[in-house]
Amino acid sequence: MSSHPLLEVERLSVSFPVTGPGLKGLFLKQKLHAVNAVSLQVEPGSVVGLVGESGSGKSTLGRAMLKLEPSCAGSITFDGLQLDNATQSDIARLRQQTAMIFQDPYSSLNPRQTLGEAIAEVLKVHRKCSAEKRASRVDELLTLTGLSGDYKSRYPKQLSGGQCQRAAIARALAIEPRLIVADECVAALDVSIQAQIVNLLLELQRKINLTLLFIAHDLSIVRRLCDRVAVMYLGRIVEEGPTESVFSHPRHPYTAALISAIPDIDPERRLPDTLLRGEPPSPLDLPDGCAFHTRCCFAREACRKGEAPELRGDGNHQYACLLEAGEAERLTDPMR
Amino acid sequence: MSPLLTVDSLTITTRAGLNLVDQVSFSLAPGEMLGLVGESGSGKTLTCRALLQLLPEGALQITGGRVDFDGRDLLRLSPREMRQLRGAGVGMIFQNPSTHINPLMTIGQQMAESLRLRGRLSRKEIRARSVSLLEQVGIPSPEQRLDSHAHEFSGGMRQRAMIAIALACSPRVLIADEPTTALDVTVQAQILKLLDGLRREHGLSIIMITHDLGVVAQTCDRVAVLYGGRICEIAATADLLKHPAHPYTRGLIACQPHANVNAQGPLTTIAGAPPTAEEMPAGCRFHPRCPDAQRRCQTRQPVVHDVAQESGHRVACHYPLQRLIHRELDHE
Amino acid sequence: MTALTSTQISMGQRVTAPLRRLSRDLSQRTTLKIGLAIVLGWVLVALLAPWISPYDPVYQDLTTRLAPMSWAHPMGTDNFGRDILSRVIYSARVDLQICLLGVIFPFIIGTVLGTFSGYIGGWCDAIVMRLIDIVLAFPFLVLMLAIITILGPGLSSFFIAMALVGWVSYARLVRARVLVLKQSDFVLAARSLGYSHSRIICKHLLPNVLTDAVVFSMSDVVLVLLNGAAISYLGLGVQPPVAEWGVMVTEGQGFITTAWWLTAFPGLAIVLLAVGFSFIADGLSENRGGTQ
Numbered sequence: 001m002s003s004h005p006l007l008e009v010e011r012l013s014v015s016f017p018v019t020g021p022g023l024k025g026l027f028l029k030q031k032l033h034a035v036n037a038v039s040l041q042v043e044p045g046s047v048v049g050l051v052g053e054s055g056s057g058k059s060t061l062g063r064a065m066l067k068l069e070p071s072c073a074g075s076i077t078f079d080g081l082q083l084d085n086a087t088q089s090d091i092a093r094l095r096q097q098t099a100m101i102f103q104d105p106y107s108s109l110n111p112r113q114t115l116g117e118a119i120a121e122v123l124k125v126h127r128k129c130s131a132e133k134r135a136s137r138v139d140e141l142l143t144l145t146g147l148s149g150d151y152k153s154r155y156p157k158q159l160s161g162g163q164c165q166r167a168a169i170a171r172a173l174a175i176e177p178r179l180i181v182a183d184e185c186v187a188a189l190d191v192s193i194q195a196q197i198v199n200l201l202l203e204l205q206r207k208i209n210l211t212l213l214f215i216a217h218d219l220s221i222v223r224r225l226c227d228r229v230a231v232m233y234l235g236r237i238v239e240e241g242p243t244e245s246v247f248s249h250p251r252h253p254y255t256a257a258l259i260s261a262i263p264d265i266d267p268e269r270r271l272p273d274t275l276l277r278g279e280p281p282s283p284l285d286l287p288d289g290c291a292f293h294t295r296c297c298f299a300r301e302a303c304r305k306g307e308a309p310e311l312r313g314d315g316n317h318q319y320a321c322l323l324e325a326g327e328a329e330r331l332t333d334p335m336r
Numbered sequence: 337m338s339p340l341l342t343v344d345s346l347t348i349t350t351r352a353g354l355n356l357v358d359q360v361s362f363s364l365a366p367g368e369m370l371g372l373v374g375e376s377g378s379g380k381t382l383t384c385r386a387l388l389q390l391l392p393e394g395a396l397q398i399t400g401g402r403v404d405f406d407g408r409d410l411l412r413l414s415p416r417e418m419r420q421l422r423g424a425g426v427g428m429i430f431q432n433p434s435t436h437i438n439p440l441m442t443i444g445q446q447m448a449e450s451l452r453l454r455g456r457l458s459r460k461e462i463r464a465r466s467v468s469l470l471e472q473v474g475i476p477s478p479e480q481r482l483d484s485h486a487h488e489f490s491g492g493m494r495q496r497a498m499i500a501i502a503l504a505c506s507p508r509v510l511i512a513d514e515p516t517t518a519l520d521v522t523v524q525a526q527i528l529k530l531l532d533g534l535r536r537e538h539g540l541s542i543i544m545i546t547h548d549l550g551v552v553a554q555t556c557d558r559v560a561v562l563y564g565g566r567i568c569e570i571a572a573t574a575d576l577l578k579h580p581a582h583p584y585t586r587g588l589i590a591c592q593p594h595a596n597v598n599a600q601g602p603l604t605t606i607a608g609a610p611p612t613a614e615e616m617p618a619g620c621r622f623h624p625r626c627p628d629a630q631r632r633c634q635t636r637q638p639v640v641h642d643v644a645q646e647s648g649h650r651v652a653c654h655y656p657l658q659r660l661i662h663r664e665l666d667h668e
Numbered sequence: 669m670t671a672l673t674s675t676q677i678s679m680g681q682r683v684t685a686p687l688r689r690l691s692r693d694l695s696q697r698t699t700l701k702i703g704l705a706i707v708l709g710w711v712l713v714a715l716l717a718p719w720i721s722p723y724d725p726v727y728q729d730l731t732t733r734l735a736p737m738s739w740a741h742p743m744g745t746d747n748f749g750r751d752i753l754s755r756v757i758y759s760a761r762v763d764l765q766i767c768l769l770g771v772i773f774p775f776i777i778g779t780v781l782g783t784f785s786g787y788i789g790g791w792c793d794a795i796v797m798r799l800i801d802i803v804l805a806f807p808f809l810v811l812m813l814a815i816i817t818i819l820g821p822g823l824s825s826f827f828i829a830m831a832l833v834g835w836v837s838y839a840r841l842v843r844a845r846v847l848v849l850k851q852s853d854f855v856l857a858a859r860s861l862g863y864s865h866s867r868i869i870c871k872h873l874l875p876n877v878l879t880d881a882v883v884f885s886m887s888d889v890v891l892v893l894l895n896g897a898a899i900s901y902l903g904l905g906v907q908p909p910v911a912e913w914g915v916m917v918t919e920g921q922g923f924i925t926t927a928w929w930l931t932a933f934p935g936l937a938i939v940l941l942a943v944g945f946s947f948i949a950d951g952l953s954e955n956r957g958g959t960q
Contacts (some may be wrong), residue, residue, distance in 0.1 A: 053520035054520055063856075068859055068860055092862060095861065098860070100857065102853040102857060110854045110858075111854075111876065112875040121863075125861070125863055156437040161610050165608070171857075175862075190609075190610060191375060191547055191591060192605065192606040193375075194591070195592070196605045198593075198602075198603055199605060217520065219521070219593065220595035223593065223595055223598070224593040224600070224603060247595075248598070261524065263525075264527075264553065264554075264594055264595055264596055266577070266594075267548045267553050267573050276526075279520075328594055
């Protein structure tokens, strides 16, 4: 085991220019801060979950970490390689060791390529094997992901969602990556298929010691799959730590609310009485202080002013909340 | 209590003669929330669209069954009678509110449209009624929001607005088609709470279409599980979740990870994929994926029968799971 | 009441259902087939022109001027005594050439510029878009006429003018598609897999864009054909005595009250070829919609 993380980001920020609403927006270009000074480490061989609601910036962060989205501040280090002023060859090296899986399996495959062509293309571009061996390697990859070699002449539209996602995973594995970023890769699938794909990822992770960044909004799957979890709210990580610790002792009120809001298949547990109020504010107009204070039932004066709270806590389990440990402990009870 | 809405052997057929919905029967009592659970292609959405004659014209046809609502057969209503009923008797809300609210009309205008269908009301009365409806669905400062367009609302607020529009006709049954699938969990909980409240306070009957057993567990009184266009199990929620009698139901429950339990290792899965309409298996439609399938399952279609008469637990399986087995599962 | 209306509904369905089925079945592949048959028919006519035309298209027989339809001259003769059927047949050669060359240059130029402007964006996009604005600022026909006048009348000037003006619609169409596809997951996936830009453009974007451009070109052919006729009509395209449908209509217009066949038959030929192409366009677009 190497001592340094496989992928590390330091105070990474990503923003997009957007046109705001109304006449004002026509003249004033606004910036949407999708990711705000995020620091995250992914240890080799681990599964890190990145959770948050829509608009929290989790997908943008995932893409920016692979240099698929330009970042405006902060640094990214992949396997000791600084990627801030990355040259073409640095990016090429990153691409040879990372892959991505997307939410919609149909749209992530080129509709005019058969599965075989799509996988063979990866092998060809990255010179993974000789031209003669390519066909057998394609079969091997399809078999590894639970499809069979027969599928290589099929087009994506001829497959079910689950089969398509397996093919997308096979294509990602063709690179022989060390890190896979899976962006909501089971959210669009049927419930019975979700479990199959999650199991496939778990199995692959063990079999080839894959490192996985699992971006999802479904906390129950994250709890099952991930070693560590980072919770994002409006572009910031509000809590990060070992999965068990975060789920059983959430330190940030937002994490606690998220966990309590998951509908569990337990008929004894009806809807929680205390719900999180309202909806997240617009990322174009972030409130001062802690961005969560508008919805937090523990918010106090200090939460509403100044800068957003920094992550704190012991090195293992960090949270960005001003509440003290004692107060935070109470969070779990009233929320449930 | 006698049921408000009874669906009896509803069958929907494509032009090619494939039954997308096959002999589906269920009933809905006043003030009840019934869950219709199933994967894609299970026919849950089609069933509910058929109730309102909202099937894609020409492509699909209702070839059998009846739907009793208030002593009338909904399937034999004229288009005009259906239009009246759509507002007043049965309302519907959809998964994606932004595509089902007219973007060019304000929320108030759309509510007024529905309110006018209900009878002659003055402008003032309409406005007052609209404001109270928006208040009822929990939209803050309803006076101003009445004049907003859908795009000025956030996702959750849009869903609330759609519920308000549906409620404007004071329906007795509300069909909610995956109302929270497009929403975040925290907002989903709010909307579920709202629907639950409407049912408790106003006696609204709700049919909740969803793929998420978690949503069902939290809100519904009874659940019907659909697979491949047929009902495979129907029971009270607690009964179904604790003692599923159909192997498919058991599989569905098992393959969802619990958020509140610390567990490791692979999830239980159901092998294979849901069947498509073109390749519907003979016999029990679940048999290719069923771990307990016997020879009889491959050829003979099981009929829905009572498991426990007193609780109304019904299942369509030749070999329904015994309760004994479930005690073991519970301990696991 | 209920029973009555329900029988009415089912009767209505019984009446309309076969009609709808017919139109759908026809729409599935038949439109494409009919269109292809018509166009291929014209291609055959053009290829076999010397053998199937009864007379030399430019041979003047001043003794039979303005003869009406007869067994000797099935479509009659014109004011110089030339056989109209032969001229219509020979015209197919010129007009099909107009269709092909009038579309292929704008198609290539527009697709290339549109792809680059959409994919690269920034300054490249700005330049292409301004070029498009400039071309669009003039009425289409006026710009065509101006260019042809500068270059001198003739078919080659027409093709150059078409290429300079016609690429705009292709570029706009392709650019819009590329902008959408650029955001799609499979292009992002291709980037995440470390593919080069040229590979992404050639292997992933173009195959998905080309179908749209081809479908559009089939409806564009109709416009080009009519344009060619219009330009020839104005005396700037095909020069007499070469037979071309547009020219024939021009020449015959003076006799429209006395000898209608001079204009009617070449006009019909234009319509028939145009219908063929638009059928292909419809068939292609439906076919595409069905499979995706």
